[in-house]
Amino acid sequence: xxxxxxxxxxxxxxxxxxxxxxxxxxxxxxxxxxxxxxxxxxxxxxxxxxxxxxxxxxxxxxxxxxxxxxxxxxxxxxxxxxxxxxxxxxxxxxxxxxxxxxxxxxxxxxxxxxxxxxxxxxxxxxxxxxxxxxxxxxxxxxxxxxxxxxxxxxxxxxxxxxxxxxxxxxxxxxxxxxxxxxxxxxxxxxxxxxxxxxxxx
Amino acid sequence: xxxxxxxxxxxxxxxxxxxxxxxxxxxxxxxxxxxxxxxxxxxxxxxxxxxxxxxxxxxxxxxxxxxxxxxxxxxxxxxxxxxxxxxxxxxxxxxxxxxxxxxxxxxxxxxxxxxxxxxxxxxxxxxxxxxxxxxxxxxxxxxxxxxxxxxxxxxxxxxxxxxxxxxxxxxxxxxxxxxxxxxxxxxxxxxxxxxxxxxxx
DNA sequence: CTATTTACATACATCCATGATTGTATAAAA
DNA sequence: TTTTATACAATCATGGATGTATGTAAATAG
Numbered sequence: 001x002x003x004x005x006x007x008x009x010x011x012x013x014x015x016x017x018x019x020x021x022x023x024x025x026x027x028x029x030x031x032x033x034x035x036x037x038x039x040x041x042x043x044x045x046x047x048x049x050x051x052x053x054x055x056x057x058x059x060x061x062x063x064x065x066x067x068x069x070x071x072x073x074x075x076x077x078x079x080x081x082x083x084x085x086x087x088x089x090x091x092x093x094x095x096x097x098x099x100x101x102x103x104x105x106x107x108x109x110x111x112x113x114x115x116x117x118x119x120x121x122x123x124x125x126x127x128x129x130x131x132x133x134x135x136x137x138x139x140x141x142x143x144x145x146x147x148x149x150x151x152x153x154x155x156x157x158x159x160x161x162x163x164x165x166x167x168x169x170x171x172x173x174x175x176x177x178x179x180x181x182x183x184x185x186x187x188x189x190x191x192x193x194x195x196x197x198x199x200x201x
Numbered sequence: 202x203x204x205x206x207x208x209x210x211x212x213x214x215x216x217x218x219x220x221x222x223x224x225x226x227x228x229x230x231x232x233x234x235x236x237x238x239x240x241x242x243x244x245x246x247x248x249x250x251x252x253x254x255x256x257x258x259x260x261x262x263x264x265x266x267x268x269x270x271x272x273x274x275x276x277x278x279x280x281x282x283x284x285x286x287x288x289x290x291x292x293x294x295x296x297x298x299x300x301x302x303x304x305x306x307x308x309x310x311x312x313x314x315x316x317x318x319x320x321x322x323x324x325x326x327x328x329x330x331x332x333x334x335x336x337x338x339x340x341x342x343x344x345x346x347x348x349x350x351x352x353x354x355x356x357x358x359x360x361x362x363x364x365x366x367x368x369x370x371x372x373x374x375x376x377x378x379x380x381x382x383x384x385x386x387x388x389x390x391x392x393x394x395x396x397x398x399x400x401x402x
Numbered sequence: 403c404t405a406t407t408t409a410c411a412t413a414c415a416t417c418c419a420t421g422a423t424t425g426t427a428t429a430a431a432a
Numbered sequence: 433t434t435t436t437a438t439a440c441a442a443t444c445a446t447g448g449a450t451g452t453a454t455g456t457a458a459a460t461a462g
Binding site: 005 | 448449450451452456457458459460
């Protein structure tokens with residue numbers, strides 16, 4: 001047993017997190033055993049238990065990595081001349097994140113389809129701070145659009161924001177469920193464009 | 202051990218299915234043990250194994266019950282004078298089913314949040330026949346609306362149908378995740394109304 | 403250079419869910 | 433009425449996952 005340096009240890013920690021994501025995706029969280037994760041990472045359970053308290057800890061560790069891209073890239077610029085275009089760009093950005101960041105995409109897929117929201121995981125299901133912030137950003141953007149007269153007449157910015165929020169939830173779900181070569185993925189951007197165009201004055 | 206008549210046996214079968222739904226909802230499918238189901242149904246595992254091959258069989262048995270209300274109640278009348286109103290009614294019907302059929306609602310909640318789509322369950326995730334039929338119904342209805350000049354100018358019925366399809370997916374997800382007293386539930390019907398109104402000429 | 407801690411691997415004990423087997427009293431068939 | 437199949441309950445054997453405890457060699461602190 002050759003002892004590792006601090007940097008090497010941090011590396012195995014990442015390997016374990018990566019392996020966990022792969023195994024979670026393939027087996028689902030519940031059927032994932034720390035033995036499988038260890039094997040996939042090329043270590044033993046001893047290493048896994050050294051870096052993480054248990055499977056739940058490992059799960060939350062993996063989840064943490066995936067939230068970062070969103071808070072960085074999905075933003076609403078308040079100074080945007082056309083807030084509706086800002087919303088459209090934000091929605092497109094979500095798709096792009098899933099397209100060019102496989103780890104993030106896989107983690108979202110795990111959270112969406114490979115995880116049961118009970119007991120220690122049930123807290124993740126209700127609106128998370130990030131989700132609420134996104135909804136708030138949408139609402140504010142639609143309000144700015146309304147103030148600029150860009151929103152179609154008679155539309156309540158709050159309602160429209162909720163509508164888009166719901167749309168995004170469904171979009172992610174269906175996008176993840178569609179095959180990479182399926183037309184739905186290619187059509188996602190068109191869907192987003194139509195979605196926004198419907199709201200424009 | 203007093204042997205039951207055929208009718209009594211059918212009754213315990215239903216009791217087991219009901220109990221399974223409750224336990225699935227509380228513990229998630231993976232952590233549900235047949236011992237828990239048996240206890241919740243007031244029987245032993247012997248009875249469960251008599252009526253169902255294993256947990257998977259029990260799961261699909263429960264699922265079968267829930268699909269029926271939808272094919273019955275969520276329909277598109279081709280003779281409808283206003284197809285958009287027909288779509289709106291269909292969407293409202295989905296909400297109403299979840300409101301006044303707790304068993305159906307609970308089953309959908311299990312399928313949405315208490316089940317991992319791996320191995321024997323992975324088939325349920327891709328578009329099921331029922332979902333495809335619903336999408337086809339939406340597309341046809343929007344096409345009829347377009348033919349009658351009821352659809353807003355410049356909208357592609359196929360795209361709009363996909364948009365509504367995505368909307369419904371997100372709507373169910375968020376509706377299930379919201380608390381019964383939360384404003385989102387009350388606002389769901391308003392959301393639907395706005396969603397359709399946006400598409401009207 | 404010595405002591406201690408780190409970063410794991412290995413081994414162990416425990417528990418629990420599963421599926422199968424067996425037992426049994428009675429409904430239903432003949 | 434006798435026989436057989438039914439509808440379970442009770443018991444058993446097995447495996448597999450978990451957490452912990454121990455071993456260990458090298459990195460690091462002093």
